[in-house]
Every structure is written in C-alpha cells, then in structure tokens.
Amino acid sequence: VDLWQVTSGQQTHAVNLQMHTCGCRKWDLSGIPCNHAISAINKAKRKPEDYVSKFFKKEIYLAAYEPMIYPVPGEHDWTRTPGPDIDPPAFK
Numbered sequence: 001v002d003l004w005q006v007t008s009g010q011q012t013h014a015v016n017l018q019m020h021t022c023g024c025r026k027w028d029l030s031g032i033p034c035n036h037a038i039s040a041i042n043k044a045k046r047k048p049e050d051y052v053s054k055f056f057k058k059e060i061y062l063a064a065y066e067p068m069i070y071p072v073p074g075e076h077d078w079t080r081t082p083g084p085d086i087d088p089p090a091f092k
C-alpha cells in the first residue's frame with residue numbers, strides 16, 4: 001500500500017499516496033503535494049509532478065477554454081431594471 005508516516009520537526013503526518021492526502025490537509029486542499037507528501041514520494045522513488053492534481057495540467061486548462069466564450073456587451077448596453085441596484089456586502 002501507499003501509506004507513509006512522515007515526521008517533520010515535532011509533527012508526524014500520515015500520507016496516502018494513492019488517495020493524494022496528508023494529515024496536514026494541505027495536499028487535500030490545494031491539489032499540490034505538501035512537503036510531507038514529497039518526502040514520501042521521493043522515498044518511494046517516484047516523481048512529485050505525477051502527484052499534482054490533473055486540474056493544474058495543460059490538458060485540463062485547454063479543456064476549460066474549449067467551449068465558445070460569448071462576447072459580453074459593455075455596461076451602456078445593459079437593460080435597465082426597476083429594482084434597486086445590487087451592491088456588494090457591507091465591509092466589516
């Protein structure tokens with residue numbers, strides 16, 4: 001199995017190379033292997049780039065722009081509606 005225990009300083013994390021997860025949660029959240037995961041990947045003699053989420057790969061980037069992106073007219077051409085303008089939330 002692809003389970004690793006990685007100790008860094010005072011902390012120890014469980015890395016799962018198959019599920020692309022680490023106990024620190026950085027890999028799970030970002031899709032990019034954290035330092036713990038990269039340690040495990042190196043120890044397994046594999047390449048970290050093979051463990052980066054497919055959403056960062058060129059193929060998926062191109063697919064995102066594959067469909068037609070329709071032109072949007074400027075504000076001067078927008079239809080005026082009777083309701084109040086929608087403002088952003090109040091700054092806190």
Ligand SMILES: [Zn+2]
Pocket residue numbers: 013022023024025026027034035036037
């Ligand atoms: Zn981690």
